[in-house]
Amino acid sequence: MSLTDRLYAVAKPIWEGYLEQPFVKELGEGTLREDRFRFYMVQDYRYLLQYAKVFAMGVVKTEDEALMTRFSYMVHDTLDGEMNIHKAYMSRLGITEQEVATTKSTLTNQSYTSYMLDEAYKGGPLEILVAVLSCAWSYQMIGEHHQHVPGALEHPLYGEWVRGYCSKEYCETTQEIIDLVNELGKDISAEREAHLKEIFENCSRYEAMFWDMAYEEIPE
Numbered sequence: 001m002s003l004t005d006r007l008y009a010v011a012k013p014i015w016e017g018y019l020e021q022p023f024v025k026e027l028g029e030g031t032l033r034e035d036r037f038r039f040y041m042v043q044d045y046r047y048l049l050q051y052a053k054v055f056a057m058g059v060v061k062t063e064d065e066a067l068m069t070r071f072s073y074m075v076h077d078t079l080d081g082e083m084n085i086h087k088a089y090m091s092r093l094g095i096t097e098q099e100v101a102t103t104k105s106t107l108t109n110q111s112y113t114s115y116m117l118d119e120a121y122k123g124g125p126l127e128i129l130v131a132v133l134s135c136a137w138s139y140q141m142i143g144e145h146h147q148h149v150p151g152a153l154e155h156p157l158y159g160e161w162v163r164g165y166c167s168k169e170y171c172e173t174t175q176e177i178i179d180l181v182n183e184l185g186k187d188i189s190a191e192r193e194a195h196l197k198e199i200f201e202n203c204s205r206y207e208a209m210f211w212d213m214a215y216e217e218i219p220e
């Protein structure tokens, strides 16, 4: 069993719940209220700016030039890859740069990104990759699930989101993170593995909290 399989086993019950969370479910079915999606977009854009910094910490934390380069590509894939999905939605939904800059991150958002950055400061490249793993991987899992929901890929508003998170480019980046975790995580101590499991489980919980936050912080 690979390290990423062992990490997944710890968080499996949390991951199984994602598809039942109202935001995720309604997004796939195309019934999600637009104001909820708009709120999520602004928060997620702010989230991704911090997420890119977690990858940037990987550049700082390694002396291996090849790994440094891979982390720098991951920064780029976030700022000029994943965030292009968001930019397209922002123009469609009338979200300005000014609005994104002046909106406060919710407590869940702040707490999640502060946690990842803290683990990145304290740890090395492996801890950094594990901190971003549930983020990258769980979105791929959701995208791959939703592409089979009838009408989800062609939905006029949410289709682009679904297509983005099951796209070849997105899945390649996720696979690269999985492969690196397994490569760097060979022959680690039981104590270090226990810490990685804690990071992965905590980030998986934060993912669930983020979906609920996006759904519930817009009143009925």
Ligand SMILES: Cc1ncc(CN)c(N)n1
Pocket (backbone or CB within 6 Å): 044, 047, 048, 082, 134, 135, 136, 139, 207, 210
């Ligand atoms: C909160 C959150 N988690 C994960 C992803 C996918 N990178 C995201 N865009 N936002």
